[in-house]
Amino acid sequence: MPARARPTSPHLNIYRWQIGNSxxxxxxxxxxxxxxxxxxxxxxxxxxxGGEQSYAAAAKRFASPVGLFGLVGWTFAFLYHLLNGVRxxxxxxxxxxxxxxxxxSGWFAVAGSIALTLSVWALIWAGHRS
Amino acid sequence: MSLQSPLGRVLGLGSAKDGTGHWxxxxxxxxxxxxxxxxxxxxxxxxxxxxxxxxxxxLSFPLSGFLAxxxxxxxxxxxxxxxxxxxxxxxxxxxxxxxxxxLLRFAHVLVGGxxxxxxxxxxxxx
Numbered sequence: 001m002p003a004r005a006r007p008t009s010p011h012l013n014i015y016r017w018q019i020g021n022s023x024x025x026x027x028x029x030x031x032x033x034x035x036x037x038x039x040x041x042x043x044x045x046x047x048x049x050g051g052e053q054s055y056a057a058a059a060k061r062f063a064s065p066v067g068l069f070g071l072v073g074w075t076f077a078f079l080y081h082l083l084n085g086v087r088x089x090x091x092x093x094x095x096x097x098x099x100x101x102x103x104x105s106g107w108f109a110v111a112g113s114i115a116l117t118l119s120v121w122a123l124i125w126a127g128h129r130s
Numbered sequence: 131m132s133l134q135s136p137l138g139r140v141l142g143l144g145s146a147k148d149g150t151g152h153w154x155x156x157x158x159x160x161x162x163x164x165x166x167x168x169x170x171x172x173x174x175x176x177x178x179x180x181x182x183x184x185x186x187x188x189l190s191f192p193l194s195g196f197l198a199x200x201x202x203x204x205x206x207x208x209x210x211x212x213x214x215x216x217x218x219x220x221x222x223x224x225x226x227x228x229x230x231x232x233l234l235r236f237a238h239v240l241v242g243g244x245x246x247x248x249x250x251x252x253x254x255x256x
Binding site: 028031032034035038039041042045046048049052055056059078082085086088089092120123124127 | 186
């Protein structure tokens with residue numbers, strides 16, 4: 001049969017980019033990042049069980065620039081996934097569907113996760129210096 | 131009474147009868163992870179240092195070890211459900227889909243199993 005372009009229904013790209021879909025995509029991306037974080041957590045636990053030397057080697061890797069970048073990134077991914085996840089649970093229970101509520105809770109999840117990530121790492125940094 | 135033809139029945143056609151199972155398991159594990167993950171984050175932040183003796187002593191404490199074990203188990207399960215959904219949404223060729231889902235399942239059992247075994251080794255002091 002000759003291949004002929006058939007009319008298709010409107011696809012995703014006709015929709016305007018906005019906060020709702022952006023945060024939904026970010027939820028998925030942070031979820032994938034956290035799935036990879038599971039590997040790091042496993043490595044940390046196995047190194048702890050392995051004894052003082054293996055733990056020191058793992059701790060050194062986590063304290064390296066790449067390691068710290070990962071830890072800060074996973075902190076943000078966790079906090080965003082947590083706040084936005086609670087937002088999803090409220091929707092599942094039937095609350096918060098109004099336009100203003102959706103936008104307010106969305107911005108709250110973004111601002112809250114950034115603020116909490118900064119707070120957590122400021123506390124760690126302050127504790128490390130003292 | 132079923133309107134399915136006998137042939138359709140033996141071929142196993144029709145609904146898989148577990149459409150809501152995945153969705154519900156994801157929510158239940160999500161709710162369980164709220165206290166577990168927060169406990170983990172605040173416990174680590176409350177430790178005076180993250181060196182070997184301190185962390186080892188903390189995880190050897192029975193309640194910490196028990197909660198860490200629950201955390202790792204539920205988190206691995208939640209991650210498995212979530213990444214499965216991603217593969218089902220974006221991987222369309224049948225062979226690649228089955229292969230990816232198999233690999234995900236093996237990877238999660240491996241990572242979850244190794245983490246739990248490590249926690250138990252610390253908890254039981256070997």
